[in-house]
Amino acid sequence: MNENEALLDALIEGRLPDDAGRFGPFGGRYVPETLMAAVTxxxxxxxxxxRSAELQxxxxxxxxxxxGRPTPITPAPALGARWGAEVWLKREDLAHTGAxxxxxxxxxxxxxxxxxxxxxVAETGAGQHGVASAAACARVGLPCTVYxxxxxxxxxxxxxxxxxRLGAEVVPVTSGDRTLRxxxxxxxxxxxxxxAGTYYLIGSxxxxxxxxxxxxxxxxxxxxxxxxxxxxxxxxxxxxxACVGGGSNAIGLFHAFLGDRDVRLVxxxxxxxxxxxxxxSATLSAGRPGVLHGNYSMLLYDDxxxxxxxxxxxxxxxxxxxxxxxxxxxxxxxxxxVTASDDEALAxxxxxxxxxxxxxxxxxxxxxxxxxxxxxxxxxxxxxxxxSGRGDKDMPILAQYPVRKERSDAAA
Amino acid sequence: xxxxxxxKAAIEQSEGPAVVGFLTAxxxxxxxxxxxxxxxxxxxxxxxxxxxxxxxxxxxxxxQRSSRVAIEHGVSLRWIxxxxxxxxxxxAAPVLLMSYLNPLxxxxxxxxxxxxxxxxxxxxxxxDLPFEESGPLKAALDAAGLxxxxxxxxxxxxxxxxxxxxxxxxxxxxxxRTGTTGAGLSVPAELAEYLAAVKAASPLPVCAGFxxxxxxxxxxxxxxxxxxxxxxxxxxxxxxxADPAAFLRGLKGRSATV
Ligand SMILES: Cc1ncc(COP(=O)(O)O)c(C=O)c1O
Numbered sequence: 239m240n241e242n243e244a245l246l247d248a249l250i251e252g253r254l255p256d257d258a259g260r261f262g263p264f265g266g267r268y269v270p271e272t273l274m275a276a277v278t279x280x281x282x283x284x285x286x287x288x289r290s291a292e293l294q295x296x297x298x299x300x301x302x303x304x305x306g307r308p309t310p311i312t313p314a315p316a317l318g319a320r321w322g323a324e325v326w327l328k329r330e331d332l333a334h335t336g337a338x339x340x341x342x343x344x345x346x347x348x349x350x351x352x353x354x355x356x357x358x359v360a361e362t363g364a365g366q367h368g369v370a371s372a373a374a375c376a377r378v379g380l381p382c383t384v385y386x387x388x389x390x391x392x393x394x395x396x397x398x399x400x401x402x403r404l405g406a407e408v409v410p411v412t413s414g415d416r417t418l419r420x421x422x423x424x425x426x427x428x429x430x431x432x433x434a435g436t437y438y439l440i441g442s443x444x445x446x447x448x449x450x451x452x453x454x455x456x457x458x459x460x461x462x463x464x465x466x467x468x469x470x471x472x473x474x475x476x477x478x479x480a481c482v483g484g485g486s487n488a489i490g491l492f493h494a495f496l497g498d499r500d501v502r503l504v505x506x507x508x509x510x511x512x513x514x515x516x517x518x519s520a521t522l523s524a525g526r527p528g529v530l531h532g533n534y535s536m537l538l539y540d541d542x543x544x545x546x547x548x549x550x551x552x553x554x555x556x557x558x559x560x561x562x563x564x565x566x567x568x569x570x571x572x573x574x575x576v577t578a579s580d581d582e583a584l585a586x587x588x589x590x591x592x593x594x595x596x597x598x599x600x601x602x603x604x605x606x607x608x609x610x611x612x613x614x615x616x617x618x619x620x621x622x623x624x625x626s627g628r629g630d631k632d633m634p635i636l637a638q639y640p641v642r643k644e645r646s647d648a649a650a
Numbered sequence: 651x652x653x654x655x656x657x658k659a660a661i662e663q664s665e666g667p668a669v670v671g672f673l674t675a676x677x678x679x680x681x682x683x684x685x686x687x688x689x690x691x692x693x694x695x696x697x698x699x700x701x702x703x704x705x706x707x708x709x710x711x712x713x714q715r716s717s718r719v720a721i722e723h724g725v726s727l728r729w730i731x732x733x734x735x736x737x738x739x740x741x742a743a744p745v746l747l748m749s750y751l752n753p754l755x756x757x758x759x760x761x762x763x764x765x766x767x768x769x770x771x772x773x774x775x776x777x778d779l780p781f782e783e784s785g786p787l788k789a790a791l792d793a794a795g796l797x798x799x800x801x802x803x804x805x806x807x808x809x810x811x812x813x814x815x816x817x818x819x820x821x822x823x824x825x826x827r828t829g830t831t832g833a834g835l836s837v838p839a840e841l842a843e844y845l846a847a848v849k850a851a852s853p854l855p856v857c858a859g860f861x862x863x864x865x866x867x868x869x870x871x872x873x874x875x876x877x878x879x880x881x882x883x884x885x886x887x888x889x890x891x892a893d894p895a896a897f898l899r900g901l902k903g904r905s906a907t908v
Contacts (some may be wrong), residue, residue, distance in 0.1 A: 266782075266783050267780060267781060268779060270707070270708040270778055270800045271803050271805075271814075272708070272800070272805060274780050274810075275805040275806065275807065414705065415720075426709075427707060430828065430829055431709075432829075433805060528755055528756065529708070529751045529752045529755060530705060531705075532778075537752070539756065541756065542728065542753060543753030543757065545704040545729070545752070
């Protein structure tokens with residue numbers, strides 16, 4: 239057995255991340271010494287509290303009664319007819335607050351409370367994680383501060399109002415690239431200032447160990463449900479698609495399928511407006527190994543090691559890093575990572591609206607675009623597409639792209 | 651003397667508390683870098699040169715700003731080594747580079763150690779590299795006799811403190827408070843107790859930094875450990891166009907009132 243096979247087996251059998259927080263070569267904990275004590279305490283909390291029967295019971299109840307789980311899988315026959323495939327959608331857009339982010343937010347909020355945190359800080363790109371955090375904090379009764387890049391504050395305005403109404407303080411970040419990456423920098427700075435009393439509720443499967451593991455555990459419910467639902471309603475899909483920003487919805491959807499070696503798993507990154515550095519945020523497709531925000535993973539950076547600015551029409555995918563588990567899945571070849579451009583995503587969004595009466599998030603539209611392309615190369619295939627969220631939040635962006643029937647026709 | 655021993659000796663040999671001055675390379679302007687560096691090396695016991703980074707997550711607003719300005723001027727690790735190479739004067743104090751890890755990774759550790767040795771850099775301080783992850787970089791630097799300074803903070807447990815102190819080289823960096831660079835000092839009584847514990851655990855000289863701005867701070871800290879590190883305050887002095895050497899001498903000089 240070669241080394242990659244052994245790593246994949248270890249991952250499937252639950253032996254990764256290892257004690258050092260590594261997924262093979264990726265992961266780890268690259269944080270200032272000030273945070274080491276907090277990260278170690280969190281690690282203990284994840285190992286003991288998160289797995290405790292009490293917290294698991296509370297989480298299960300909140301997921302059922304408050305989040306609205308299980309979310310359905312929806313057959314998409316009209317999309318299927320257009321694509322020449324059998325298409326199923328896993329509907330995280332139907333979860334409370336409108337995206338998969340809520341699974342993670344409520345889980346971490348309960349953990350934070352069990353750890354005795356006095357306040358929560360979070361960051362957000364698209365605003366979905368900010369809204370989910372604000373809602374989860376309101377639910378458990380903890381004050382919440384959300385950092386959000388100035389650029390994203392402007393392009394995801396409806397979510398800013400939602401967060402404020404849910405009682406969170408939203409702090410616009412004017413430093414750095416003024417998007418998600420700068421918001422994470424700022425949330426970490428806040429956390430560094432009070433690592434004992436503040437809990438950092440990270441929004442994706444990124445950050446120092448144990449966050450990538452913790453977030454995957456909380457999001458894996460998506461794939462567990464979807465796998466069982468597919469078997470019940472049809473059969474295992476031939477391929478599963480999810481968009482990849484930081485990678486939380488994708489890892490959540492993929493994880494339960496890792497052992498089904500016949501099921502192709504495809505992560506769709508934001509191809510943006512072109513292949514030049516700065517024109518996309520296709521970290522796994524175009525990046526190199528490096529260190530950002532506490533872990534060693536694939537990253538977009540220049541020859542001097544400076545993290546590169548990224549672009550995507552979808553704020554939630556506009557990030558130069560990715561979770562370390564995805565970097566491993568790419569290394570061992572278990573998941574294919576492809577890109578969908580801004581235009582392809584916009585066309586897929588229109589098509590899904592027209593055909594199925596579902597307005598997906600722009601992030602999720604990338605997964606649809608990837609699935610559509612795959613379907614054309616594999617006629618008659620059974621596909622499962624992760625619909626990570628709903629598109630209401632994207633209305634200000636979509637206003638710049640008037641409904642054009644030609645767009646979806648042109649992409650056909 | 652090997653480079654890491656030069657750092658240690660420079661701090662030990664200071665009369666009164668040692669002062670380590672920090673500047674971000676190329677801030678406020680690249681043209682001034684070597685001149686500022688010479689002046690700071692003249693007045694301080696050691697110099698920390700900040701390698702600008704796009705995501706300086708352990709830094710407060712002042713250092714963040716200086717880093718951004720330097721990047722806008724095209725400053726990089728390669729540029730810093732080239733500048734150090736073309737200097738035509740002796741540095742009066744040993745120099746260390748303060749960098750986040752990714753620029754060092756991108757440069758390559760073997761090449762990094764070689765370039766540092768060639769250009770007279772004596773060691774490295776890497777704020778986002780805790781001891782657990784430092785093996786590969788440490789091996790490359792050790793081979794060239796270069797220091798990798800470990801940091802400890804008030805949140806570092808005692809057992810870990812002893813381990814980090816034993817693993818440091820050059821000196822041990824005692825962060826005075828939790829938080830980013832640039833904010834104020836913590837409560838004097840707690841600070842004294844913490845610094846005494848660090849000093850007791852360390853076989854190397856100890857320098858304390860984060861929040862040191864004035865002579866009173868140097869005197870307070872100097873009673874417990876071997877030196878201070880002055881970052882944001884010195885960056886502000888450089889930004890204002892004032893004389894960095896005069897500022898540093900003011901910090902070092904004996905004051906009439908304690
Ligand atoms: C609806 C939606 N989908 C996907 C993402 C991408 O994040 P991740 O890759 O971590 O799931 C986001 C992020 O904000 C989002 O809001």
